[in-house]
Amino acid sequence: MSGLILVCIIVGFVVLYIVYRNAMQPPRISGPLDAVSAPPVVVGRGPNPLLAALSRTRDIFAGLFDRGRETREALEALEEALVRADVGAKTSASLAAEVADAADRKAALRAAIRSRLDKVDSRLVIGPGPHVILVVGVNGSGKTTTIGKLAWRLKAGGKSVILGAGDTFRAGAIEQLKVWGERAGVEVIAGEEGSDPAAVAHQTVESAKAREIDVVLCDTAGRLQAQKGLMDELGKVRRVIGKIVPGAPHEVLLVLDATMGQNALSQARIFKDVAGVTGVVLTKLDGTAKGGVVIAIAEEFGLPVKLVGVGEKIDDLRDFDAAAFVDALLPE
Numbered sequence: 001m002s003g004l005i006l007v008c009i010i011v012g013f014v015v016l017y018i019v020y021r022n023a024m025q026p027p028r029i030s031g032p033l034d035a036v037s038a039p040p041v042v043v044g045r046g047p048n049p050l051l052a053a054l055s056r057t058r059d060i061f062a063g064l065f066d067r068g069r070e071t072r073e074a075l076e077a078l079e080e081a082l083v084r085a086d087v088g089a090k091t092s093a094s095l096a097a098e099v100a101d102a103a104d105r106k107a108a109l110r111a112a113i114r115s116r117l118d119k120v121d122s123r124l125v126i127g128p129g130p131h132v133i134l135v136v137g138v139n140g141s142g143k144t145t146t147i148g149k150l151a152w153r154l155k156a157g158g159k160s161v162i163l164g165a166g167d168t169f170r171a172g173a174i175e176q177l178k179v180w181g182e183r184a185g186v187e188v189i190a191g192e193e194g195s196d197p198a199a200v201a202h203q204t205v206e207s208a209k210a211r212e213i214d215v216v217l218c219d220t221a222g223r224l225q226a227q228k229g230l231m232d233e234l235g236k237v238r239r240v241i242g243k244i245v246p247g248a249p250h251e252v253l254l255v256l257d258a259t260m261g262q263n264a265l266s267q268a269r270i271f272k273d274v275a276g277v278t279g280v281v282l283t284k285l286d287g288t289a290k291g292g293v294v295i296a297i298a299e300e301f302g303l304p305v306k307l308v309g310v311g312e313k314i315d316d317l318r319d320f321d322a323a324a325f326v327d328a329l330l331p332e
């Protein structure tokens, strides 16, 4: 009899322990979740960060809408200003033509730019894990820095994140990503320098899947859009990832350096098709960038602009906001 009581007590303790342990587990976040709306993401957000960034571009438009200028001359000056702001010849001509007959040309231009940008104003949405994001672009565009900033931001939003050091090509690239991993407080999966980037991508995604990690951010080597062999390599990385997680990579972010102006357009043209780009990150908008290239990207490719880089610090990554952009470029 006393033996039976003892068994009952032990079983009771085991049941209590299991209930307690389950209660202490953090809930797993599943289902689509807009990473941007998670509260900690607002860290570092202040007034319109593009106001200072685009001050030189604003100057280009100064005085353009003053009364008293003959229409033809005013339109030519407007088109020329748009070209100087990096909007590109084609898009500048179409914008100038669109506002030619407007009574309030400035308001019309604001609306015309806004309507183009609204079509590409987009948020990064994180689906059920592992959500795989491949980051591509030319050398020095800001891929690795963007990955570091994004990892930090996603982690602050409650996501588990892992980084794949897929740039096995450039000396020091793996170390650079590891430094960002440390800053953001996330793990980095890396291979040897010179090893196959597809193998690193494979290992990273496998690891994320096995450990139920929410987001994988995969770095890649910088490559020029004209380097066919390297562009083909991206195809291999994508295929390898897709074999482990069907539908992955869920996002291919093309990182474009806004200070490159029109060159960014030719990069977008090639990467878009070869790498299956799903969105653009426009970096260095805090620098000497004129910013207008984003209007040309919207007009010519309709690629969603998901994020903008406004500095080198970990919290210098923002959502692209079409309204804030137009206000910074052409204040009312």
Ligand SMILES: Nc1nc2c(ncn2[C@@H]2O[C@H](COP(=O)(O)OP(=O)(O)OP(=O)(O)O)[C@@H](O)[C@H]2O)c(=O)[nH]1
Pocket: 137, 138, 139, 140, 141, 142, 143, 144, 145, 146, 167, 170, 173, 221, 222, 223, 255, 283, 284, 285, 286, 287, 308, 309, 310, 311, 312, 316
């Ligand atoms: N001012 C400014 N600098 C940036 C921004 N994003 C990146 N950078 C700087 O741009 C330089 C290149 O950044 P990386 O992240 O190394 O660029 P990458 O595309 O990984 O370059 P590769 O690995 O050589 O292809 C670094 O000095 C960064 O600090 C930004 O938004 N603003």
Ligand SMILES: [Mg+2]
Pocket: 143, 144, 145, 167, 173, 219, 220, 222
């Ligand atoms: Mg890099």
